[in-house]
Amino acid sequence: MAELLVQQLVNWITLGCIYALLAIGFSLIFGVLNVIHFSHGDVAMTAPFITLGLAQALATALGASIPAWLVLAVPLAVLAVGLIGVLLDKVVIRRFRDAPAMMALVATVALGIVIRELIRHLYPQGSNPHAFPRLVSGMALEISGVAVSWFALLVVVLTVALVTMLFVFLRMTPLGLRIRAASEDRIVARMMGIRDARVFRATFFIASAIGATAGLLFASYAGVTRFDFGVMAGLLGFSAAVIGGLGSMPGAILGGLIIAGIEVLAQTFVTDGASYRLVFVFLLVIAVLIFRPAGLLGRTVMEKV
Amino acid sequence: MLELKGVDTSYGAVPMLRGVAMSVRPGELVCLLGPNGAGKTTTFMTVCGVVRALRGKVVVMGKDMATLGTENLASLGVGLVPEGRRLFPSLTVIENLRLGYDAVSGRGPDFAAQLDKMCTLFPRIRERLRQVSGTLSGGEQAMVALARALIGEPKLVIMDEPSLGLSPKLIGEYFEITREIHRRGTTILLIEQNAEMGLGIADRGYVLVKGKVAQEGPAKELLSSKAARSLYL
Numbered sequence: 001m002a003e004l005l006v007q008q009l010v011n012w013i014t015l016g017c018i019y020a021l022l023a024i025g026f027s028l029i030f031g032v033l034n035v036i037h038f039s040h041g042d043v044a045m046t047a048p049f050i051t052l053g054l055a056q057a058l059a060t061a062l063g064a065s066i067p068a069w070l071v072l073a074v075p076l077a078v079l080a081v082g083l084i085g086v087l088l089d090k091v092v093i094r095r096f097r098d099a100p101a102m103m104a105l106v107a108t109v110a111l112g113i114v115i116r117e118l119i120r121h122l123y124p125q126g127s128n129p130h131a132f133p134r135l136v137s138g139m140a141l142e143i144s145g146v147a148v149s150w151f152a153l154l155v156v157v158l159t160v161a162l163v164t165m166l167f168v169f170l171r172m173t174p175l176g177l178r179i180r181a182a183s184e185d186r187i188v189a190r191m192m193g194i195r196d197a198r199v200f201r202a203t204f205f206i207a208s209a210i211g212a213t214a215g216l217l218f219a220s221y222a223g224v225t226r227f228d229f230g231v232m233a234g235l236l237g238f239s240a241a242v243i244g245g246l247g248s249m250p251g252a253i254l255g256g257l258i259i260a261g262i263e264v265l266a267q268t269f270v271t272d273g274a275s276y277r278l279v280f281v282f283l284l285v286i287a288v289l290i291f292r293p294a295g296l297l298g299r300t301v302m303e304k305v
Numbered sequence: 306m307l308e309l310k311g312v313d314t315s316y317g318a319v320p321m322l323r324g325v326a327m328s329v330r331p332g333e334l335v336c337l338l339g340p341n342g343a344g345k346t347t348t349f350m351t352v353c354g355v356v357r358a359l360r361g362k363v364v365v366m367g368k369d370m371a372t373l374g375t376e377n378l379a380s381l382g383v384g385l386v387p388e389g390r391r392l393f394p395s396l397t398v399i400e401n402l403r404l405g406y407d408a409v410s411g412r413g414p415d416f417a418a419q420l421d422k423m424c425t426l427f428p429r430i431r432e433r434l435r436q437v438s439g440t441l442s443g444g445e446q447a448m449v450a451l452a453r454a455l456i457g458e459p460k461l462v463i464m465d466e467p468s469l470g471l472s473p474k475l476i477g478e479y480f481e482i483t484r485e486i487h488r489r490g491t492t493i494l495l496i497e498q499n500a501e502m503g504l505g506i507a508d509r510g511y512v513l514v515k516g517k518v519a520q521e522g523p524a525k526e527l528l529s530s531k532a533a534r535s536l537y538l
Binding site: 181 | 374376378385391394395396404408453
């Protein structure tokens with residue numbers, strides 16, 4: 001029993017970290033633009049395809065195996081997805097920042113479909129699932145008789161590092177301060193000389209690059225990637241952000257851990273729980289929307305006179 | 306420093322300003338008065354470039370606002386105090402002030418020296434620097450909003466109803482500070498509903514009624530003019 005609990009604990013933390021990274025992107029973009037970027041999951045899941053494509057191209061051109069080129073392909077894919085996010089913001093999303101929520105919803109859902117279909121048609125055999133390697137393999141340590149993989153450690157370390165870097169960036173750099181100001185009051189931010197375009201560019205780059213990292217970990221955890229994985233990744237990441245409170249970074253992390261916790265609990269303790277795990281997850285999302293629409297750590301602003 | 310020439314604006318189909326013409330010259334403290342709904346905040350928003358003029362011209366520091374974004378005003382030396390203070394509530398007082406400093410300054414005296422200056426002008430701020438600004442009292446927020454506009458040493462400060470919601474004691478203190486800032490050489494456009502206090506410290510005034518300038522002149526004349534008093538009281 002102890003072994004089972006430790007094993008599930010490891011699974012929970014690994015999965016929770018991946019969902020948290022996905023949720024951070026939703027929260028960051030919503031916090032700054034007040035737009036729910038429903039194609040964020042699809043943007044994130046382009047990263048495994050770009051990685052595979054790059055590694056294959058490098059292996060073909062320069063020799064050596066595909067896994068050997070992952071060291072180079074992974075950071076390049078993260079950078080590329082960050083830039084894709086900036087481009088999508090400039091071309092599509094920014095135009096809906098002051099539009100009714102329904103328009104932004106339809107536009108970003110449509111954008112997600114465009115991204116998926118482009119992967120399907122442009123990537124060789126894009127309709128089929130593609131094996132995605134573990135970014136690191138082997139067992140790192142043993143806890144109560146349970147072997148903890150290097151991959152699980154990598155996920156935790158990467159998540160902690162990215163969250164810390166994001167925290168430091170937002171709290172301690174001039175650009176971070178401007179992003180936080182713009183997320184609170186865009187009109188007054190402009191009165192303070194803050195340029196919307198720079199804030200949006202930085203926000204989309206960071207959110208998309210973190211999303212790309214989550215997408216790579218997601219594919220690596222599953223061992224496979226598919227053109228439509230972005231739908232599920234997006235729904236889970238968005239749900240985590242909603243549970244934690246859209247716009248709240250700690251909320252995104254908490255939401256990710258809660259969703260992963262429910263998934264793991266359902267798989268462990270409910271008969272045929274693996275099939276039902278999403279039922280529990282989305283029932284919780286509905287419950288949060290009913291009883292605590294602002295999410296568990298959602299922002300409330302006091303107005304004093 | 307600031308000129309509006311025959312400015313019309315509207316919110317959708319609702320006209321707000323109709324042919325508004327006014328000016329603020331260097332070194333002046335000009336008060337724009339008017340009852341609720343007269344278009345005072347619309348004038349502020351139009352001057353800032355948040356609301357675009359449909360007709361006429363808005364010139365700030367020699368630049369036409371038709372081609373200038375709101376975000377460029379600060380670097381021209383314009384400090385803004387919007388209605389309701391509008392501090393960034395989750396940011397600390399010092400972070401709010403830093404944004405105000407970075408907006409206008411850049412090359413001037415360093416931030417620490419300017420911060421110290423603001424804390425001398427507004428002593429209550431000093432002990433609140435690390436506090437999240439959304440938790441300040443209304444009076445403290447008003448002081449921080451003014452300090453945020455002043456910390457970069459702007460040439461022109463535009464204030465929109467700064468006394469709104471303040472206690473009578475705080476209003477007196479606030480106007481005294483505004484008078485002191487003007488005395489030190491800062492040009493000010495004060496948009497106010499409190500006519501006695503506003504005109505009491507101003508050089509000139511304009512009375513805005515239903516989106517039009519109904520009366521203008523030296524502050525003392527407006528304060529004693531029966532016609533003007535009937536418009537804003």
